[in-house]
Amino acid sequence: KSFYEALYSFxxxxxxxxxxxxxxxxxxxxxVHPDRAVKSHLNWGEKIEEEFNEWIKDIxxxxxxxxxxxxxxxxxxxxxxxxxxxxxxxxRSFDExxxxxxxxIELIKITTLNADHKNENSxxxxxxxxxxxxxxxxxxxxxxxxxxxxxxxxxxxxxxxIGNSDTIQQRGRFYGYKKDHLPFIxxxxxxxxxxxxxxxxxxxxxxxxx
Numbered sequence: 225k226s227f228y229e230a231l232y233s234f235x236x237x238x239x240x241x242x243x244x245x246x247x248x249x250x251x252x253x254x255x256v257h258p259d260r261a262v263k264s265h266l267n268w269g270e271k272i273e274e275e276f277n278e279w280i281k282d283i284x285x286x287x288x289x290x291x292x293x294x295x296x297x298x299x300x301x302x303x304x305x306x307x308x309x310x311x312x313x314x315x316r317s318f319d320e321x322x323x324x325x326x327x328x329i330e331l332i333k334i335t336t337l338n339a340d341h342k343n344e345n346s347x348x349x350x351x352x353x354x355x356x357x358x359x360x361x362x363x364x365x366x367x368x369x370x371x372x373x374x375x376x377x378x379x380x381x382x383x384x385x386i387g388n389s390d391t392i393q394q395r396g397r398f399y400g401y402k403k404d405h406l407p408f409i410x411x412x413x414x415x416x417x418x419x420x421x422x423x424x425x426x427x428x429x430x431x432x433x434x
Contacts, residue, residue: 269336337362
């Protein structure tokens with residue numbers, strides 16, 4: 225359930241990028257970081273690919289309008305979250321954004337990252353030139369040293385593990401220079417990871433104040 229909340233949020237942000245490109249870079253990305261285990265993120269990649277294939281089939285068979293009707297409730301919930309009780313003044317109307325979603329779904333490039341890429345569906349790098357819209361799934365490769373271009377939506381249900389501060393902080397790819405589109409950034413975290421990032425934020429604030 226939480227994954228779909230994140231996914232619908234990403235689709236609407238991608239639509240906002242189409243309508244307000246000046247606020248975003250050339251690329252917008254959703255990052256899925258479920259586990260460090262290869263088997264786990266390969267499984268996530270396959271399931272996401274399957275879902276998108278089904279959606280694309282539905283769009284072609286029933287048409288964009290019929291497809292959107294079946295998703296309206298979930299998209300509206302994501303829209304209200306992005307609108308954030310009226311604080312997000314830049315967001316376009318729901319109808320404007322929703323209209324773009326079926327076409328964005330067909331353009332999204334899904335990439336599963338794995339250093340040991342024996343699986344034919346796995347890669348070491350993302351071909352950012354293929355599309356302005358990406359979903360990137362991975363484990364250790366996303367932990368550090370990898371640039372996730374245009375990251376707007378993060379889905380990271382994994383635990384904090386051993387809990388080393390530097391390791392957890394490096395997973396925070398949602399930090400960075402995002403002032404122009406900050407109201408559209410959304411992050412889903414496991415409870416202990418959320419607690420850790422919240423603690424870091426409070427500590428940093430205290431240090432700056434001192």
